[in-house]
Amino acid sequence: MGTNDKYPEPTSRRRFVKGVVGAAALTAFATLGETVVNLSTSPAGEGGGTVEYYGVEVVGGPAPRAMPQIPVALDDEGFLRGIWPPAEEVTREGRTFSVARMRLGDITYSGDWFQYCGAEIFPGLEPTAEQDDYFRYAESAQYEWQTREVSPGDRVNVDDFADYERWGNGIGANGLGKPATVTWRSQDVESSEVLPVQIIRSARVASAAQNDEWLAASTEEGFIAIFDKCTHFCCVPLFKADPTSVRFDAGSAIYCPCHQSVYDPFTIVRESFVAFPRPEGDE
Amino acid sequence: MSDRERPARASRASLAAAGLAALAVLALVVAPFFDRGTGVWVYYSAWFAGPLTVGFLAALFAVVAVLGFVTGVRQSTVAGLALGVGVSMIAVTIVWAVNTRRQVVFALSTVDLFRYHRWALLGFALAVALCSTWYAATVYERRTSREV
Numbered sequence: 001m002g003t004n005d006k007y008p009e010p011t012s013r014r015r016f017v018k019g020v021v022g023a024a025a026l027t028a029f030a031t032l033g034e035t036v037v038n039l040s041t042s043p044a045g046e047g048g049g050t051v052e053y054y055g056v057e058v059v060g061g062p063a064p065r066a067m068p069q070i071p072v073a074l075d076d077e078g079f080l081r082g083i084w085p086p087a088e089e090v091t092r093e094g095r096t097f098s099v100a101r102m103r104l105g106d107i108t109y110s111g112d113w114f115q116y117c118g119a120e121i122f123p124g125l126e127p128t129a130e131q132d133d134y135f136r137y138a139e140s141a142q143y144e145w146q147t148r149e150v151s152p153g154d155r156v157n158v159d160d161f162a163d164y165e166r167w168g169n170g171i172g173a174n175g176l177g178k179p180a181t182v183t184w185r186s187q188d189v190e191s192s193e194v195l196p197v198q199i200i201r202s203a204r205v206a207s208a209a210q211n212d213e214w215l216a217a218s219t220e221e222g223f224i225a226i227f228d229k230c231t232h233f234c235c236v237p238l239f240k241a242d243p244t245s246v247r248f249d250a251g252s253a254i255y256c257p258c259h260q261s262v263y264d265p266f267t268i269v270r271e272s273f274v275a276f277p278r279p280e281g282d283e
Numbered sequence: 284m285s286d287r288e289r290p291a292r293a294s295r296a297s298l299a300a301a302g303l304a305a306l307a308v309l310a311l312v313v314a315p316f317f318d319r320g321t322g323v324w325v326y327y328s329a330w331f332a333g334p335l336t337v338g339f340l341a342a343l344f345a346v347v348a349v350l351g352f353v354t355g356v357r358q359s360t361v362a363g364l365a366l367g368v369g370v371s372m373i374a375v376t377i378v379w380a381v382n383t384r385r386q387v388v389f390a391l392s393t394v395d396l397f398r399y400h401r402w403a404l405l406g407f408a409l410a411v412a413l414c415s416t417w418y419a420a421t422v423y424e425r426r427t428s429r430e431v
Binding site for chain 2: 259273
């Protein structure tokens with residue numbers, strides 16, 4: 001062979017091209033690897049995926065979608081609790097896990113509704129978590145009436161809202177409804193893992209529930225509950241709590257002070273979103 | 284500095300800059316995992332390939348850059364690999380970024396800097412490719428100046 005070698009002398013250009021081809025091959029290898037992993041597994045956990053839900057409509061600001069509603073019920077003593085669906089076993093992609101879901105009104109209500117903003121790893125959203133589902137007043141209340149009349153940790157009772165038809169605090173219109181900040185399914189959990197909820201008792205809710213299948217099933221005696229995580233970077237917006245909300249025409253709405261998102265608690269819409277999965281092996 | 288030293292120095296500087304940009308890409312890929320929750324996996328799964336592939340390529344690039352400095356691997360081979368990896372990182376990042384849903388980004392955490400994350404990733408991937416092009420140009424310049 002020797003001087004008659006059919007392969008040309010290596011040149012800089014050939015080495016450069018070899019480098020480029022090598023890079024392309026490695027990219028193809030990496031892309032194929034990630035694709036196979038993506039197609040053969042759900043993204044790091046159980047459940048999640050696209051889910052339909054009811055929530056309070058976004059009427060201003062950058063929030064991309066409604067904040068989900070929590071269906072409520074009153075017990076015989078007048079204590080308010082959030083409805084949590086029974087757990088059932090489902091098998092997906094060869095794996096069996098628990099999902100909390102039920103038919104309510106005209107929709108399938110499930111724990112997936114609240115799986116975003118990191119809440120998907122909170123103990124309270126585990127389908128089989130042993131919690132009593134009662135709403136309890138939150139530690140740091142933004143409402144003067146709540147600080148004065150009830151104590152953190154107390155269960156919410158209908159009697160605490162007897163003045164709901166005339167209540168006002170100088171922010172927005174009076175008589176729209178009486179709000180409170182509460183927690184749900186968060187007994188004996190870390191403070192960073194508490195599920196924050198906004199409840200409002202309003203005559204407008206009671207009236208709307210008379211002609212709406214979903215509201216009839218998910219509200220009671222004018223009480224409505226909203227999972228209080230803004231869909232735009234996860235702050236905790238509130239109804240009639242922030243005086244600056246008036247500047248954004250949100251004095252009578254749920255206003256997020258972080259990026260000025262505004263939700264109308266009296267307009268309930270049906271939307272969908274991608275729920276994050278719960279971590280594997282929770283139960 | 285002599286005319287012969289200038290391309291050599293530029294060559295080292297460009298490779299070092301590209302290596303640093305690749306490390307920045309790697310840091311940006313890893314950073315969201317420090318946030319709680321499973322959302323990052325959904326965020327990264329917007330397309331068949333995404334930041335995990337980009338992160339792998341960035342790590343590979345860092346190795347290539349080190350090889351370029353400390354071993355006898357031909358500079359033209361390093362230049363080809365670097366440019367190829369840089370362009371691939373851009374391609375994967377663009378396709379992933381345009382397929383990412385805003386809704387998912389907003390639901391990751393309270394850290395609103397996440398809104399810029401995918402574009403920062405693209406920016407540093409561009410920096411890697413640009414610095415690699417610069418490196419390839421200096422290698423070519425050194426070769427032609429030697430031939431002269």
